[in-house]
Amino acid sequence: MITTEMQEDAVPRFTRYLANLAAQLEYRPRLFLLTPFTVLNGERASRRAIATMREALSLCAEVCEAGHCMAAAGRRATIIRDNYARIVAAIEELPVPAFLKRRVEQSLTEWDDLVEDCAIGSDPEIRAALTDIAARL
Amino acid sequence: MPCAIRRFASFERHLKNTLKKYPNSADAVEKEIASLAGAPERGFVYPGFGNLQVRKFRIALRAYRLSASTGLRLIFLYLPDKALVAPLIIYKKGTIAAEHQVKAMLLNALREILEELGD
Numbered sequence: 001m002i003t004t005e006m007q008e009d010a011v012p013r014f015t016r017y018l019a020n021l022a023a024q025l026e027y028r029p030r031l032f033l034l035t036p037f038t039v040l041n042g043e044r045a046s047r048r049a050i051a052t053m054r055e056a057l058s059l060c061a062e063v064c065e066a067g068h069c070m071a072a073a074g075r076r077a078t079i080i081r082d083n084y085a086r087i088v089a090a091i092e093e094l095p096v097p098a099f100l101k102r103r104v105e106q107s108l109t110e111w112d113d114l115v116e117d118c119a120i121g122s123d124p125e126i127r128a129a130l131t132d133i134a135a136r137l
Numbered sequence: 138m139p140c141a142i143r144r145f146a147s148f149e150r151h152l153k154n155t156l157k158k159y160p161n162s163a164d165a166v167e168k169e170i171a172s173l174a175g176a177p178e179r180g181f182v183y184p185g186f187g188n189l190q191v192r193k194f195r196i197a198l199r200a201y202r203l204s205a206s207t208g209l210r211l212i213f214l215y216l217p218d219k220a221l222v223a224p225l226i227i228y229k230k231g232t233i234a235a236e237h238q239v240k241a242m243l244l245n246a247l248r249e250i251l252e253e254l255g256d
Contacts, residue, residue, distance in 0.1 A: 057184050069184060085233055109206050112233045117193060119236040120212075120243060121183040129247035130225075134189040134214055136254045137143065137221060 014049040015080055018042070022083040025090035039100045046080075046107045050114060053077065057121075074118025081111040139174040140215070143223040147249035152227050155209060159229075161200035166209065166227075169196050173222045177215040190215040195230075206230070212243065225250065 021042070053073055088108050091101060120126055156163050173179070173194075180194030193212050195205040207230055214223040226246040228239070 054181065058182065081234070106206060108233060109230070112236075113195075113206070113230075115234075116236045116239055117181055117183065119240055120193075121185070121191075123240055123244070126240065126244055126247065127185075129244065129251060130186070130191055130214065131189065133223070133225075133247060133250055133254065134186075134216060136251075137214070137216060137219065137223060 014045045015076070017045065018080055018083045018087075022086040022090070025087055036097075036100060039103055043103050043107055046084075046110065049080070050110055053114065068122070070118045070121035074115055074122060077111055077114045077118055081108065081115045084108040084111055138220060140177050140220045140222045142170070142174050143221060145223070145225075145250045145253055147246050147253060148224050148226065151246060155227050155229055159198050159201055162198040165199065166196060169194075170211070170224055173213065173215075173224070177213075177217075177222045180211075188216075188218060190217065196227075 021038075053076070057069060057073055084104070084107055088101075088105055091104060152166070156166060159166075177192075178190075180192045183191040183193070191212070191214055193210060196209040196211060197203060197205040198208045209227055209229055211227045212225050214225060215221070216223075226243055228242065231238075
């Protein structure tokens with residue numbers, strides 16, 4: 001089972017960085033915050049954080065039967081996804097080049113996918129129905 | 138040895154509805170589904186199902202210039218012991234923060250499949 005501590009180790013800096021960026025953009029929107037360097041660096045950190053979380057989830061692929069890990073990961077991913085959504089909303093108003101906006105939106109989609117996967121994987125009704133279907137096939 | 142693909146009526150309905158908006162990609166999507174027979178271990182695997190594998194696979198709609206991340210999502214069952222793949226649901230990646238709708242849609246589809254399978 002993936003412990004909360006393991007997940008905290010996996011993505012803490014990225015979570016804090018993104019929350020700070022989202023807050024700054026919302027209350028003091030400044031163009032310099034979204035230089036290509038900021039966006040590309042953030043994108044790389046985002047990819048790393050997602051890969052770490054998915055890898056952590058795959059470690060418990062055969063032992064965690066109740067979906068607790070998915071629920072815990074889902075809560076963390078939701079915080080990051082929501083901060084990305086705030087950033088996307090904030091930069092819509094800013095004169096940020098379209099290719100940079102697309103990159104931020106792409107990261108938002110990736111996090112949203114992870115939230116969706118965690119929501120599906122941790123739902124007891126869905127898990128029961130899937131097991132039931134597999135047994136009848 | 139390639140796996141058998143079991144396609145449920147519920148899945149066919151979802152596929153038809155999804156492809157209504159993207160008719161030019163129908164053949165490409167069918168090819169992707171058929172390709173699961175030879176390569177079922179694709180996409181994200183949901184943890185905690187033991188031997189049974191529940192996977193999500195992303196499909197790009199190139200005819201509409203939609204990448205895999207904004208394209209379709211296919212959730213399927215893979216039973217390695219029985220060499221069987223069963224597509225469960227296919228849908229277009231929609232708005233952000235719609236996980237509750239996706240969950241409800243999947244649960245409905247699973248109930249329909251269970252009805253179809255009977256006791």
